[in-house]
Amino acid sequence: MKDLRVYFRIMKGTVKAVDGVSFQLKRGETMGLVGESGCGKTTTAYAITRLLPNNGEIVGGEIRFNNALVGRAHVATEVNEALKRTTWFEEVQAILGSQEAEIAERQKALMEAEARVAAAPEEARGPLIAAVDPIRAQVAARLHEAELIQTLRAVGAAPPSDELKAALQAVVDDDLKGFTAARRRRRMDREIETEINTIRWSQVSMIFQSAMNAFNPVYRVGDQIAEALLTHFPDMTKEQARDRVLQLFSRVGIDQSRVDGYPHEFSGGMRQRSMIAMALACNPQLLIADEPTTALDVIMQDRILAEIRDLQRELNISMIIITHDISVVAEVAEKIGIMYGGKLFEYGNIMEVFDRPANPYTLGLMSAFPSIKGNRKRLRAIPGSPPDLSDPPPGCRFHPRCRFAQEICREKDPPMVEVASGHWSLCHFAKEIYEGTLRES
Ligand SMILES: Nc1ncnc2c1ncn2[C@@H]1O[C@H](COP(=O)(O)OP(=O)(O)O)[C@@H](O)[C@H]1O
Numbered sequence: 165m166k167d168l169r170v171y172f173r174i175m176k177g178t179v180k181a182v183d184g185v186s187f188q189l190k191r192g193e194t195m196g197l198v199g200e201s202g203c204g205k206t207t208t209a210y211a212i213t214r215l216l217p218n219n220g221e222i223v224g225g226e227i228r229f230n231n232a233l234v235g236r237a238h239v240a241t242e243v244n245e246a247l248k249r250t251t252w253f254e255e256v257q258a259i260l261g262s263q264e265a266e267i268a269e270r271q272k273a274l275m276e277a278e279a280r281v282a283a284a285p286e287e288a289r290g291p292l293i294a295a296v297d298p299i300r301a302q303v304a305a306r307l308h309e310a311e312l313i314q315t316l317r318a319v320g321a322a323p324p325s326d327e328l329k330a331a332l333q334a335v336v337d338d339d340l341k342g343f344t345a346a347r348r349r350r351r352m353d354r355e356i357e358t359e360i361n362t363i364r365w366s367q368v369s370m371i372f373q374s375a376m377n378a379f380n381p382v383y384r385v386g387d388q389i390a391e392a393l394l395t396h397f398p399d400m401t402k403e404q405a406r407d408r409v410l411q412l413f414s415r416v417g418i419d420q421s422r423v424d425g426y427p428h429e430f431s432g433g434m435r436q437r438s439m440i441a442m443a444l445a446c447n448p449q450l451l452i453a454d455e456p457t458t459a460l461d462v463i464m465q466d467r468i469l470a471e472i473r474d475l476q477r478e479l480n481i482s483m484i485i486i487t488h489d490i491s492v493v494a495e496v497a498e499k500i501g502i503m504y505g506g507k508l509f510e511y512g513n514i515m516e517v518f519d520r521p522a523n524p525y526t527l528g529l530m531s532a533f534p535s536i537k538g539n540r541k542r543l544r545a546i547p548g549s550p551p552d553l554s555d556p557p558p559g560c561r562f563h564p565r566c567r568f569a570q571e572i573c574r575e576k577d578p579p580m581v582e583v584a585s586g587h588w589s590l591c592h593f594a595k596e597i598y599e600g601t602l603r604e605s
């Protein structure tokens with residue numbers, strides 16, 4: 165994920181729910197995404213799985229999965245956002261350049277795939293032809309954007325000036341508002357959507373927040389999981405699906421005899437395990453679990469976490485575990501991302517971040533949760549409440565609640581500083597916090 169921005173349109177303006185989030189997750193790695201309620205965790209997950217509600221849109225940045233682009237803003241949207249910034253000229257050039265490169269990459273992939281078909285002996289062509297179609301759809305999906313880029317390039321081939329900015333804005337507005345353009349865009353959305361659908365659930369699956377209540381009460385739990393399998397693997401027989409469900413039940417620690425039970429006959433823990441079974445059904449490469457244990461009691465929470473960790477190791481899947489409870493992450497993750505007000509405030513290897521936090525918000529979160537190992541200390545809540553994302557405070561979004569805040573924090577956006585290899589912190593005083601040399605203000 166690179167510099168992802170997701171905004172929601174609401175009556176009184178725009179909610180900048182995710183505003184420049186970057187991270188990388190390797191195969192088999194688990195990342196905990198932590199932060200108070202409303203900081204943009206679920207929205208980040210929905211952007212990956214393309215489940216954003218209608219008023220939500222990716223307006224900048226990109227998401228790649230196995231190097232394939234799975235999320236990016238439309239050219240018009242990206243340029244429109246860039247024009248609002250003072251560095252608009254450079255930004256527009258950069259956006260056009262990278263969108264062009266990405267479209268060219270797809271066109272090249274299409275040509276290569278077509279060449280492979282042409283070169284293959286007649287009898288071996290079937291699967292090769294099948295592989296061409298999705299790539300052709302991807303190229304077709306970007307046709308309108310390729311045209312728009314050409315227009316913007318033609319208009320933008322002048323030195324930066326207010327007139328040029330207005331001309332670019334007019335092209336973009338026309339595209340965003342124009343009726344035909346909107347229709348084209350919708351069609352394009354659908355095409356991208358089909359492309360994403362093929363990866364969603366087979367490669368990326370998600371356990372939703374309060375998922376344990378997501379089963380349909382009038383169908384047997386086992387049947388609901390089998391249904392997901394049959395939808396996804398059309399060649400699977402009912403018997404095979406049932407066998408797989410039984411196997412999944414034992415894997416997540418539910419007695420196989422419960423396969424014909426209804427959701428209300430299951431305890432909360434069993435329902436949550438069933439949800440995990442459902443998420444694992446299609447052998448995903450990436451599993452996103454949104455607050456998987458929040459609704460459970462502490463003992464059940466612990467057992468489920470231990471199981472998630474075992475499954476993850478055994479199956480070597482990558483995971484993103486979303487939680488507001490930093491102690492949950494310590495149990496299962498190698499990496500941690502700490503979100504606040506739509507931004508990633510700290511990111512890195514979990515041991516390093518826990519040992520030597522480099523961000524005041526992380527310090528705050530850590531002292532708001534009791535430690536079992538460390539010395540006894542008084543728990544200290546972070547005063548104040550998270551920012552209104554439709555009108556975030558200027559400068560650092562955390563400054564109104566920060567014990568270390570200085571003048572600069574109220575005025576300037578903080579930089580993302582790499583305090584140690586792979587350990588990042590969004591703070592004007594990241595180094596000082598890391599080194600423990602900063603005094604409270
Ligand atoms: N459909 C929506 N329309 C407008 N605002 C939304 C919508 N969904 C979420 N938000 C806002 O986006 C921000 C991030 O929400 P969310 O991603 O659900 O946070 P988290 O999962 O960290 O609790 C919040 O301020 C929330 O109010």
Ligand SMILES: [Mg+2]
Nearest residue numbers: 205206373454
């Ligand atoms: Mg959430």
